[in-house]
Amino acid sequence: MYFARLSCALIFCLLLAGCGNNLLPSESDRRPAVQAGTVGPGVGQSAPDFTVSSSQGVPVSLAAALSGRKGIVLYFTMWCPICDSHMNNMRATVAPLFPEVGFYLVDYVSGSVTDAANAAAVNGYSGGLYTTLADLGQAMLNNYQATMGTTVVIDSSGIVRLNEDYRDGKNLQAALTALP
């Protein structure tokens, strides 16, 4: 009886201490309404502007990235195994279908352009499809409310079309297919 009471008390403490969203997951759609005409990271908003250096030392702005393209993809990476899995999946299954889209890896953990270039090289992502952007100071990370794995699609007019965690590439592919 004592053990049963102890177990009940422990489980009750867990319920109190734990996060309700994990213990009792919700499937209600709570996405905020689209705020067209405003600047922000949400779908339908105008994408926040940026100017950062690529790992090759070339300044890249939002306008320059979009120039001559149907859109761009920003993938936020900290060079972890999950990131590597996502980046590899995107390179193999999504990017070849959309040659008119620019693919950017946003490195928000390196403290210098040189570190970003080294990290991209060590992980096998220098040159080729991806351009690595060195988000020194994490301005892009903050403005896009991003973290590891965040994938952002911006169309040619600068509107955010997707901003979510990378899953299996299907949502990304759908968003790119729908680009005007």
Added chain:
Amino acid sequence: MNYSMHIFIAAALCAGAATLSPSLAEAGSCCGGGSGGALTVPRYASAVADLSFDSELYDGFWNQNGRHVSDPPGSDLRQYRATVGYAQRFATDWTAGVSLPYAWNDTRYSGLTSKSEVLGDTALTVSYDLFEDKSAWRVYDLKDMAPAVTVGLGLLVPTGISPYDDVGSSFDVTGRGFYRLDGTLLIEKTIQPWSVSLASAYGKYLERAVNREYGKYVEPYHKELGDRFTTSLAVSRSFYIGTGGDTIMTTLSYAYLNEADASYNGKASPDSGFTKQSLGAMLAYSSTDHDWGLRLGWNHAVQQSGWGENFPTTDVYTLGVRYVFR
């Protein structure tokens, strides 16, 4: 990451070596580590209380092709865990236990630092002693070689912070966010002063709804992590100190962890599963009456290609203390 990794986590509470339980250790700051493991209650005891402190140092990862990749220059990624465990024998052959970790993530890159601390995922276990090792001191015939066999069920409760919480950064993640049911098997044979054990677990995550990722609400979907298999093989030798009966036990172990691909709305996501192999060593002291025990453990993921896939390589250092109630 995570996630991390991220995945899992612990013999008594250290990956692979400390208590001869299968490794449950997961990745830390990147992949969601911090869950506790199972405690075993000796047959002569009524309960066990355990407190351990783990320091997990990250140093690169295996990519999805099994190639080992170094962390970015200037990075220093660590997770510290304090885990409280208690297991009670509530019937002759039955025990139940709980393991509750608290995790600190300490993340440093050349351009970013982050610190966070929060509860990890909680492990609840029930186990049944199927067979007893009745001949640990003498072997005269074949039946004396019969090992002790314990089977059990575990439930991982997602009390840690997961990517599906109101959390803005992956650096704050300490849990997977999913319930998991485990079936466990422990086979152990002792012929003093040697002991060999094989501990395995097969776990199935429960599918859940997701409507938020790292604090941002998204179009709701269903996600299920892949089935998880862990096994560890450990060999121990005991040394008796003086004439009082104090014991030093040394253990070497090998642990294997595999988690299959996750699925979204019922469709598998390729390359989301992972594999980890690690080696462990432990030095444990127990008092003459075996009521108190102290252990030092080290679990090492070999930082070479071919020892894992899609998972961080870490070293876990463990200091644990245990008290056995008669």
